[in-house]
Amino acid sequence: MAQNSDEGTIGDRAYRRIRGDILQGRLAPGEKLKLDRLKEDYGVSVSTLREVLSRLSSEKLVVAEGQRGFEVAPVSVEELKDIASLRLLLEVHAIAQSFQSGDMEWEARVVAAHHKLAAMEEKKKSEGSPDNETWKRYDWEFHQALISACGSRELMETHGAVFDKYLRYQMLALTDRGEIAAREHRQLMELALKRDAAKAGEVLKAHITGGVEHALAVGRIV
Amino acid sequence: MAQNSDEGTIGDRAYRRIRGDILQGRLAPGEKLKLDRLKEDYGVSVSTLREVLSRLSSEKLVVAEGQRGFEVAPVSVEELKDIASLRLLLEVHAIAQSFQSGDMEWEARVVAAHHKLAAMEEKKKSEGSPDNETWKRYDWEFHQALISACGSRELMETHGAVFDKYLRYQMLALTDRGEIAAREHRQLMELALKRDAAKAGEVLKAHITGGVEHALAVGRIV
DNA sequence: TCATCATAGATTTTCGAATTTGCCTATTGA
DNA sequence: TCAATAGGCAAATTCGAAAATCTATGATGA
Structure with a gap:
C-alpha cells in the first residue's frame, strides 16, 4: 500500500514536506530560504528545490523576489482578516449549494467526518493536544465534506487553497477554541442534515471570525 | 526603460511566454508538452522549463501527472460553466465592496479603463479585430478597475486567476459579442458612478452568462 | 490465438557544476 | 568625512549530462 509520503517523485515528496513545514510554522514567516541549506535539510538538489519553491510561490506560501531568492511568505493581521473573509465568502456560498443538492452519500460523508473530528476534539479536551497535525486535517476534512456536494470543482479547489x-x-497562533469550536462543528453538522443553509452561514461566520479574534488575542501574529 | 518582456530572469520570461501561449490557444488544450521540443521552441534548458511548468501546473493551466510529464490543461464545457460561475461569485461580491468604499481616485480609474476599452471596441467594430491580445487586456483592466476598491488583496488575486x-x-472560442458586450461595459461604468451594486451585479451576470453561451454556440470547445 | 514477459528506445526526473548576479567591504579621490 | 567605485565573496540562476522511469515492440510459451 502506497503511503502518502512515499508516493510520487522525489520532487513531489519534497514539495509536501516543505509545504507542511510552512503550514505548521516549522519554517517561520519571513525566513530566508537558502538553497544550500535546504539542500542539506531535505536531501534534494538545487534544481529540484527551485521547482518546489516555484510551485509554493505561485500558491503565495513563498515569495520569490527578483534574483534574490526565496523566502517564506510573511504574515500580517491584515492578511489574516482578508483570508478569513474570503474563506467565509467561498464557504458560505458552497454550503448553500451543497445543502441544496446533497444526497444521502453526502450526508454520510458529513456525519463520518464529524465523527472523526468530534472524537479528536474530545481527546484533546482530556489529554491536552498531542497531535495538532491530524486534528487540523480532520477539521479540514469536515469542512471539505460539508461543501463536497456543491457541484463545483473550481470552487472546492479555490476554497481548499484559501483554507x-x-x-x-x-x-502559528497555536490556538484553538476547544469546546466552542467543537460546539459550532456539531451545529454545522446538524444544520447540514436539516438543510438550513441560512443558519449554517451564520454559524460559519461566527466560527471563522471567532477563530480570527482568538488567534489575534494570543498576539503571536505580527 | 524596462520592457515587460525583458525584465526578470530567463525563467520569468519563459514563464510569461508559455503562459501567454496557453491563454491565447497557441498551445492547444491537451497538447503534450515534451521537454525537448519546448527546449528548442523557447530556448531554455530542461531544468528551467520544469520550473516554469511546475508554476503553471499549480495554476491549473497545465497538468502534471505522475512521472509522465506535462500537458496543457484540457478544456470542457463543464469547466467553462464552473469557472464562469466562480468568476461571477467573486466579481459580484468584489463589486459590491468596491462600490461602497470607492473614492474619487477609483472613479477615475474606472472611467479611464472604460475609455481605453470602449475605444478599442469601437475600433474593432470598424476595422475587424486586429489585436485580440490588447483588447482582452483592456477588458481585464476594466473589470480589474471596477473591483479595485474592494479592499481585499486576496479577493483580487483570486479573481485575477479565475478571470x-x-x-x-x-x-479559444475566438468569439466576442461586439456591441452587446460594449453596451454592458458602458452600463457597468455608469452603475459604478451611481454606486448601484445590485443592478451592476445583474448586468455582470448577464455579461458573463452571455459570454459563456456565445462561446458555446460557436462550438469550438469540446 | 492470446496473454505474459523481456528488451530497446524515448522521455522524464534528478543531479552537480558552470555561469551570472547581487551584496559587502575596502580603497580612492574630492 | 563622505561619495563613488572596484574587487571579492556569497548566493541564485542556468545548463547539459547521468540516472530513473515509462512505452512500444517483439519474442516466448500455453
Whole structure:
C-alpha cells in the first residue's frame, strides 16, 4: 500500500514536506530560504528545490523576489482578516449549494467526518493536544465534506487553497477554541442534515471570525 | 526603460511566454508538452522549463501527472460553466465592496479603463479585430478597475486567476459579442458612478452568462 | 490465438557544476 | 568625512549530462 509520503517523485515528496513545514510554522514567516541549506535539510538538489519553491510561490506560501531568492511568505493581521473573509465568502456560498443538492452519500460523508473530528476534539479536551497535525486535517476534512456536494470543482479547489492559508495562521497562533469550536462543528453538522443553509452561514461566520479574534488575542501574529 | 518582456530572469520570461501561449490557444488544450521540443521552441534548458511548468501546473493551466510529464490543461464545457460561475461569485461580491468604499481616485480609474476599452471596441467594430491580445487586456483592466476598491488583496488575486482561465476559453472560442458586450461595459461604468451594486451585479451576470453561451454556440470547445 | 514477459528506445526526473548576479567591504579621490 | 567605485565573496540562476522511469515492440510459451 502506497503511503502518502512515499508516493510520487522525489520532487513531489519534497514539495509536501516543505509545504507542511510552512503550514505548521516549522519554517517561520519571513525566513530566508537558502538553497544550500535546504539542500542539506531535505536531501534534494538545487534544481529540484527551485521547482518546489516555484510551485509554493505561485500558491503565495513563498515569495520569490527578483534574483534574490526565496523566502517564506510573511504574515500580517491584515492578511489574516482578508483570508478569513474570503474563506467565509467561498464557504458560505458552497454550503448553500451543497445543502441544496446533497444526497444521502453526502450526508454520510458529513456525519463520518464529524465523527472523526468530534472524537479528536474530545481527546484533546482530556489529554491536552498531542497531535495538532491530524486534528487540523480532520477539521479540514469536515469542512471539505460539508461543501463536497456543491457541484463545483473550481470552487472546492479555490476554497481548499484559501483554507490552507487560513490554517497556517491558526497553527502559528497555536490556538484553538476547544469546546466552542467543537460546539459550532456539531451545529454545522446538524444544520447540514436539516438543510438550513441560512443558519449554517451564520454559524460559519461566527466560527471563522471567532477563530480570527482568538488567534489575534494570543498576539503571536505580527 | 524596462520592457515587460525583458525584465526578470530567463525563467520569468519563459514563464510569461508559455503562459501567454496557453491563454491565447497557441498551445492547444491537451497538447503534450515534451521537454525537448519546448527546449528548442523557447530556448531554455530542461531544468528551467520544469520550473516554469511546475508554476503553471499549480495554476491549473497545465497538468502534471505522475512521472509522465506535462500537458496543457484540457478544456470542457463543464469547466467553462464552473469557472464562469466562480468568476461571477467573486466579481459580484468584489463589486459590491468596491462600490461602497470607492473614492474619487477609483472613479477615475474606472472611467479611464472604460475609455481605453470602449475605444478599442469601437475600433474593432470598424476595422475587424486586429489585436485580440490588447483588447482582452483592456477588458481585464476594466473589470480589474471596477473591483479595485474592494479592499481585499486576496479577493483580487483570486479573481485575477479565475478571470485568466475564463479568458482562455474566450480566446479559444475566438468569439466576442461586439456591441452587446460594449453596451454592458458602458452600463457597468455608469452603475459604478451611481454606486448601484445590485443592478451592476445583474448586468455582470448577464455579461458573463452571455459570454459563456456565445462561446458555446460557436462550438469550438469540446 | 492470446496473454505474459523481456528488451530497446524515448522521455522524464534528478543531479552537480558552470555561469551570472547581487551584496559587502575596502580603497580612492574630492 | 563622505561619495563613488572596484574587487571579492556569497548566493541564485542556468545548463547539459547521468540516472530513473515509462512505452512500444517483439519474442516466448500455453
